[in-house]
Amino acid sequence: MAERFQLTLNGAESAIEADPDTSLLYALRNDLQLKGTRFGCGSGRCGACFVLIDGHPAPACDTPLWSVAGKRITTVEGLGSPGALHPLQEAFLAEQAAQCGYCTSGVLISAAALLLENPSPTESEVRAALDRNLCRCGSHNRMVRAVLRAAAKTST
Amino acid sequence: MNTVTDARLKRSGSLERNPRLSQWLRLERDGMVSVFSGKVEIGQGILTALAQIVAEELGISPARVRMIGADTSLSPDEGVTSGSLSIQDSGSALRRACAHARALLLTRAAERLGVSVDDLQVEDGAVRAAGRSTSFWECTDEALFDCDVREEVSPKSPRDYRIVGIAGRRSDLPDKIAGLPRFIQDMALPRMLHGRVVRPPNGFLELASLDDTKAKSIAGVVAIVRNGAFVGVLAEREDAAIAAQRALRSAASWKEAAALPRDIHAWLKERAIDHRIISEKNDADAKSREAQTLAASYSKPYISHASIGPSCALAQYQGDELIVWSHSQGIFNLRRDLSLALGMPEEAIIVRHAEGAGCYGHNGADDVALDAALLTRAAGSRPVRVQWMRDDEFCWSPCGPAMALELRASLDAGGNVVSWQHDLWSNGHSSRPGRSDSPALLAAWHMAEPHERPSAINMPLPAGAADRNAIPLYDFPNQRVVNHYVREMPVRTSALRSLGAYANVFAIESFMDELAQAAGVDPIAFRLRHLRDPRARAVLEAAAGRANWNGWTAREGSGHGVGFAKYKNLGAYCAVVAEVEVDREVRAKRLFIAVDVGLVINPDGVRNQIEGGAIQSASWTLKEQLKLGERGVAVLGWEDYPILTFSEVPAVEIELIDHPELPSAGAGEGAQGPTAAAIANAVENALGVRVRDLPLTPERIVAAIERQ
Numbered sequence: 001m002a003e004r005f006q007l008t009l010n011g012a013e014s015a016i017e018a019d020p021d022t023s024l025l026y027a028l029r030n031d032l033q034l035k036g037t038r039f040g041c042g043s044g045r046c047g048a049c050f051v052l053i054d055g056h057p058a059p060a061c062d063t064p065l066w067s068v069a070g071k072r073i074t075t076v077e078g079l080g081s082p083g084a085l086h087p088l089q090e091a092f093l094a095e096q097a098a099q100c101g102y103c104t105s106g107v108l109i110s111a112a113a114l115l116l117e118n119p120s121p122t123e124s125e126v127r128a129a130l131d132r133n134l135c136r137c138g139s140h141n142r143m144v145r146a147v148l149r150a151a152a153k154t155s156t
Numbered sequence: 157m158n159t160v161t162d163a164r165l166k167r168s169g170s171l172e173r174n175p176r177l178s179q180w181l182r183l184e185r186d187g188m189v190s191v192f193s194g195k196v197e198i199g200q201g202i203l204t205a206l207a208q209i210v211a212e213e214l215g216i217s218p219a220r221v222r223m224i225g226a227d228t229s230l231s232p233d234e235g236v237t238s239g240s241l242s243i244q245d246s247g248s249a250l251r252r253a254c255a256h257a258r259a260l261l262l263t264r265a266a267e268r269l270g271v272s273v274d275d276l277q278v279e280d281g282a283v284r285a286a287g288r289s290t291s292f293w294e295c296t297d298e299a300l301f302d303c304d305v306r307e308e309v310s311p312k313s314p315r316d317y318r319i320v321g322i323a324g325r326r327s328d329l330p331d332k333i334a335g336l337p338r339f340i341q342d343m344a345l346p347r348m349l350h351g352r353v354v355r356p357p358n359g360f361l362e363l364a365s366l367d368d369t370k371a372k373s374i375a376g377v378v379a380i381v382r383n384g385a386f387v388g389v390l391a392e393r394e395d396a397a398i399a400a401q402r403a404l405r406s407a408a409s410w411k412e413a414a415a416l417p418r419d420i421h422a423w424l425k426e427r428a429i430d431h432r433i434i435s436e437k438n439d440a441d442a443k444s445r446e447a448q449t450l451a452a453s454y455s456k457p458y459i460s461h462a463s464i465g466p467s468c469a470l471a472q473y474q475g476d477e478l479i480v481w482s483h484s485q486g487i488f489n490l491r492r493d494l495s496l497a498l499g500m501p502e503e504a505i506i507v508r509h510a511e512g513a514g515c516y517g518h519n520g521a522d523d524v525a526l527d528a529a530l531l532t533r534a535a536g537s538r539p540v541r542v543q544w545m546r547d548d549e550f551c552w553s554p555c556g557p558a559m560a561l562e563l564r565a566s567l568d569a570g571g572n573v574v575s576w577q578h579d580l581w582s583n584g585h586s587s588r589p590g591r592s593d594s595p596a597l598l599a600a601w602h603m604a605e606p607h608e609r610p611s612a613i614n615m616p617l618p619a620g621a622a623d624r625n626a627i628p629l630y631d632f633p634n635q636r637v638v639n640h641y642v643r644e645m646p647v648r649t650s651a652l653r654s655l656g657a658y659a660n661v662f663a664i665e666s667f668m669d670e671l672a673q674a675a676g677v678d679p680i681a682f683r684l685r686h687l688r689d690p691r692a693r694a695v696l697e698a699a700a701g702r703a704n705w706n707g708w709t710a711r712e713g714s715g716h717g718v719g720f721a722k723y724k725n726l727g728a729y730c731a732v733v734a735e736v737e738v739d740r741e742v743r744a745k746r747l748f749i750a751v752d753v754g755l756v757i758n759p760d761g762v763r764n765q766i767e768g769g770a771i772q773s774a775s776w777t778l779k780e781q782l783k784l785g786e787r788g789v790a791v792l793g794w795e796d797y798p799i800l801t802f803s804e805v806p807a808v809e810i811e812l813i814d815h816p817e818l819p820s821a822g823a824g825e826g827a828q829g830p831t832a833a834a835i836a837n838a839v840e841n842a843l844g845v846r847v848r849d850l851p852l853t854p855e856r857i858v859a860a861i862e863r864q
Contacts, residue, residue, distance in 0.1 A: 019395075026395045035342035036335025040464050041546040042398075045794040048464055076335030085334065092333045096325060096760055099768050100199025100514030101332030102339065102465040130802040134794065136464050137199055137514045138771030139764070140805040 005069045010078030020066035025049045027065055028075060036076035036105045040134070047133030050106035051075050057113045057132070076105035079112055088112055091150035092143070099137030107133045111147045119155045123148060168307060169248035170194065174232035177260075177301040180253040181210075183293050187281070188222045189214065193250065194234030195242040196226050197328060198485065198515035200765055200824050202242045204326045205757045209247050212319040213254030213311055216281045216292075223327070226509040228491050236486035236588060238517070238651060239619065240727055240822025243757055247820065255311040257301060264295035314755060314816040321816065323760035328511065340483050340510035341468045341543060348470070349378060350394040351531040351542040352401035353599070354387040357551045359413035359788030362602075363387065367407040371400040379534040380404070384604035388531045390540060398545070413787045416646050420784070421455045421560040424581040428640035434617055435627040435637040442574040442633035446566035450674055452667055454563070454848045456659035457781035458647055458789075459556040460797055465513025466549040467520035471528035472539035478505045478532070482525040483512025489590025490522050496593075497526055497600035497607060516772070518588050518650035520544055520553035523598040530599055550791035552598060555782050556652025557583040557612070559622070559659040563667040565632075571675025573686060575634035578626055578664065583642050584612030585621035585655040611643045612650055619724045625657035625829060628664050629722050630686035647782070647789060654828035657723060658773065659850075661829025662836065665719040666848065669837045679718050679837065680705060689722070691752050691815075695731040696720055698750035698811050703733035713738050717837025719830035728753045728826030729813075732770065734806070734834035738842045741854045744774045744806040744835055751810065751826060754818035765823040767808045773831035775800035779851055 004017050009032070016027055028034045028051070037060050040048030044059035051060045052074035080086030085093070088111050098104050107130060114121055114129035121129065126147045127140075135143070167175065174180070174194070182190040191210050197203045203223040211218040224230065234245055265283040266273045268290050277284045281292040314320070331338040363385040371380060371389060376396035381388045387404060391397035417423035470481040478500065484490040487507040495502040512521060524542055532540040544552075559582040566575045589596045592610035600607040614621035623639040652658075672682035680700050687693055699718065700706070708716050715738070720731040729752040737743045751766050779798050783790050791797045832850070839857070840846045847860045 022395050026393070029342075030344075030394055033344070035337035035344075038339070038341060038465060039543065040466070041793055043546070043793055046464055080334070082330065082334045082336065089333050093325075093329060096323075096329065096764065098326075098329055098332060099201070099764060100464075100512075101329060102199075102341075102463070102513035104332055105335045108333075108335075124803070127802040133802070134464055134799060135802075136462055136516070136772065136799065138768030138775075138805070140771060140800075140802050141767065141808060142764070144802065 005065050007068055007070065008072040010074055016065070018065055020064060022065045023061055024051070024063040024065060024068055025060035028060060034075050034077050038102060038105060047106040047110065048103055050109040050133065052109055052113055055113065055116060057110045076108055079108060086112065087150040087154050088115070088147065091146040091153070095142050095146040095149060097139055097142035097146040099139050103133055103135045107135070107143055115151055115154065120151055168252045169245040170232060170234045171249045171252060171305055171307070174234070174249070175304045177253055177256060177303055177305050179232045180250060181257050181301060183296040185293065187293055188220050189216065190222050190224050191250065192224050192231045193246045194226050194232045195246040196237045196485065196509045197511050198237060201326050201758070201761045202237070203328065204324055205243060205761050206246055206250055207327065208319050208324045208757055209250050210254050212317055213251050214258050215278060218319060218324060220281065226487055228487050228507045233488045236489060238485055240723065240824045243820045243822055247757065251311045252307050253305045256306050256309045259309045260300055261292045261295050264300065265290050268295060320757050321759070324758050338511060339465065340470070340481055340512050341465055343470055343481060343510060343541065345470065345472065345539040348539045348541055349390045349392065349535050350397040351388055351390050351528060351540045352397045352545070353527045353542065353548070354389065354401055354404040354408060355548060355552055356405065356410050357547050357792055358785055358790065360385070360410035361413050362411050364409045364411050366404065368404060370407060371403040374400050374403065381531055381534045383530060384606060385602040386530060386599045388527065390531055390534060415786050416784050416788070420558045424558065424560050424642050427642045427644050428581055429643055430641040432639045432641070433636060434623050434639050435635055437633065437635040439633035445568040445574050447569045448674060449564065449566045450670055451562070451564040452670060452848055454561040454659070454663040454666060456559045456662065456850045458558045459652055459776055459780050460550055460782050460791065461516050461519040461553060461555070461652060462797060462799060463513045463515065463519060466544040466546060467524040467553065468512065468541070468543040469525040469528040470539055470541045471525070471532040473532060473537055476504055478529060480505065480507045480525050480529055481510045482507055483510060483515065483521045484525060485515060485518070485521070486588065486590060489588060490525055493522070493589035493595035493597050494526060494529055497595040497597055498529060517556070517652040518554050518586065520549055522589050522596070523553065526597040526599045547792045550797060551789045554587060554648045554650035557585055557622070557649035559656065561659060561663040563663055565667065565671055567671060567675055571677055573630070573632050573671060576628065576632040578637045579640060580622060580626055580656065580660065581640040581642060582622035582656060583645050583649045584614050585649065585651055586615060587612040587648070587650040612645055614641065618726055620656065622656040624655045624660065624724055625721055626660040627725060629689060629692060629725060631688055632686065647784065653769070653772070654825040657721065657825065658776070658828045658832060661719065661721040662832040662850065665830065665833030666836050669717065669840065670846065683720060691729050692720065692722060694813060695729045695750040695752050698813060699731035699733045699748050702750065702809055702811055703735070703748035705733060713842060715838040715840065715842025717834045717841050719833030719837065721829045723826045727821035728823055730766070730826040730830050732827060732830040732834040734831065734838045736835060736838040736842055738839060742778055742835070742839055742852050742857070743804065744778065746807045746809070747774070747831060747834070749808065749810045749827060750813060751823065752813040752815060753821045753823050753826070754815050755820045756812060756814050757820060759812055762812060762823040763810050766810055766827050769824060769827040770808055770831045771800065771805050773828040774806055774835060777832040777835050777851055779853065781851055
């Protein structure tokens with residue numbers, strides 16, 4: 001049976017009516033029209049659907065709605081907007097750090113979580129922080145450079 | 157007259173099939189230029205590069221170029237976006253079309269302003285002369301481009317290029333980096349239903365029984381569609397469709413398919429039905445100098461495309477017309493096979509391309525389009541969206557074929573190769589739509605009135621398919637290369653990035669190192685000794701220079717190695733030096749790559765494609781093999797199919813050797829073969845052990861050490 005859930009989504013109070021077992025991924029994509037969080041595997045192993053839950057990256061595909069009631073959710077749309085990009089998004093553009101771009105949202109989420117915790121990471125810390133995100137096009141090194149660029153910019 | 161035929165033969169790229177200027181370009185009232193290319197964006201950045209060519213030839217800002225997504229009702233038919241041919245096919249057609257268009261526009265402008273063309277000052281489509289002005293857009297009417305492209309109009313000289321050759325920024329990335337809905341997976345149409353198809357995770361013959369009671373009881377399930385062994389579900393919500401798919405799957409039983417061969421490489425060698433000598437050279441004198449003979453067998457497993465985003469399609473009936481949205485690489489071929497499978501005339505189907513997740517060859521995009529089309533028959537006029545689940549993608553999309561290879565060569569007393577033999581065994585490397593009398597679409601083989609599954613075929617040489625790059629670029633006096641074709645197809649195979657080139661170059665370049673060792677010669681010096689082509693020599697020398705090959709100091713557990721190829725023996729020249737460390741497993745640390753693609757349209761695009769290709773190849777080479785169960789592919793998720801992670805990818809350095817005076821070759825597939833060989837050669841250099849069976853997993857390496 002559908003229930004009503006309150007959550008803080010990208011900084012705003014948001015309500016959604018759905019079955020408690022609905023995965024957060026489909027609630028975001030289909031009920032709230034936030035398409036930036038993407039389906040990749042359905043079992044939390046690729047990172048394409050990562051969102052921040054109370055500041056920590058987690059796979060939305062594997063997260064039932066009931067478990068996030070009252071929590072703070074940030075999706076890629078909450079990092080920045082086309083007119084006011086997040087420093088990470090600016091750095092990804094500057095480095096042209098993508099090929100197909102399907103994994104990008106999830107990588108940005110992992111990187112944002114890293115920079116919240118560690119504003120000046122080393123290269124190997126960046127790589128370790130992104131190890132739960134799979135990229136198939138081979139854009140890894142560009143994305144790592146972009147994260148380091150954003151870190152350098154925000155920490156100065 | 158002969159001249160007519162000659163002129164036709166000279167048609168550039170896709171102008172051969174699409175000669176009308178109006179098929180390629182339209183000037184719009186808003187000051188933009190709409191460009192119709194039949195090539196599609198698959199994550200490689202092609203639309204950005206094509207827009208640069210258009211802007212360059214028309215002499216306008218790239219911001220004025222609007223690339224229109226391919227659509228069978230609008231676009232020129234340019235076949236399939238594959239084979240690293242888009243710059244060649246579409247780029248050269250657009251270059252000629254735009255040169256002609258500019259000439260027509262300038263003539264019109266000169267007439268309007270009452271001056272000669274030579275007196276015009278033209279900037280970004282604005283035209284001035286004698287104190288008066290007009291523009292390309294004012295000079296256009298519908299009739300102007302209603303003509304064949306005149307190739308006599310010379311395009312710009314590369315010396316005058318200002319837009320081609322610069323690192324233009326990808327036009328699609330701002331949306332993708334901002335997380336905006338841009339992919340087909342993100343499309344949502346009004347009143348859309350969600351569909352899923354029910355397939356078991358292994359091969360099957362036909363549906364034995366199906367109990368749909370539980371699936372029907374799930375709230376929001378609209379229809380359960382059954383057509384022979386094709387079973388699908390439609391629901392109001394995506395999660396309901398998935399729940400119903402699971403319920404149906406656990407309540408269905410299938411008759412099992414035949415057991416798969418246990419040793420696929422031995423099986424391939426037994427089952428070949430066609431043995432084609434694709435290259436033969438004989439020189440008795442040289443043969444008489446044979447002093448030492450080496451032989452080795454190599455193999456490559458089935459490899460998955462493994463895109464991060466599973467395949468997706470939308471379909472909707474609008475009256476009698478079926479509209480299909482697809483990330484297919486060949487929308488016209490897909491339309492043809494949809495028409496065969498659905499028994500509808502082609503004219504009643506429109507296929508519109510929408511961008512998908514990364515595409516590395518013939519994946520599930522075409523199949524899921526038929527899935528959506530079949531399900532939409534139960535949806536009335538409502539649109540249907542179908543996305544495959546991860547296990548659908550691994551188990552049911554075509555994969556890159558397994559291959560077995562045997563090489564044999566003889567050296568003379570001076571350590572020169574005097575004879576060379578290369579035998580390869582493989583299924584065909586293409587089972588794409590549009591090439592057979594029967595539809596090459598998965599669901600078509602499972603319907604109540606099933607269509608026959610076409611066998612995978614090989615495209616002819618010189619590009620080739622299984623035998624792509626099997627003919628060595630080295631100068632050997634005696635040479636015999638044989639392609640042993642296996643038609644029977646236990647696992648569904650089709651085109652995966654670089655096709656047979658990956659395995660052939662891996663084998664050739666591994667064997668070149670084995671021969672160099674037998675001859676006691678440095679691997680790069682040994683290659684150069686047998687290589688006359690100056691562009692080939694240049695990339696080898698550049699990669700060696702970048703890597704400081706001669707300054708290498710041997711360290712315990714470290715090794716370096718080289719690999720080289722000219723893709724398809726027609727395209728990009730690429731040499732790779734790999735540095736690896738080996739302890740429990742192989743770590744590719746660094747790749748130094750030199751590449752020559754002729755005229756570079758977008759250097760950042762080339763670098764991105766070469767680096768991406770090299771990293772993907774490193775992943776194939778170190779980790780990837782599609783696990784087979786008794787009766788089919790047994791990969792349910794990433795846990796069964798690991799790929800290289802952020803911490804594991806090598807650093808990559810690329811040197812681009814620009815040749816503006818030479819035609820452009822594609823970059824997307826140039827690095828795959830050389831990277832594999834460079835890594836394998838580096839592993840041998842580190843351990844003194846040769847691993848000839850891919851992937852180079854710890855188990856393989858241990859086995860090779862034990863064999864020694």
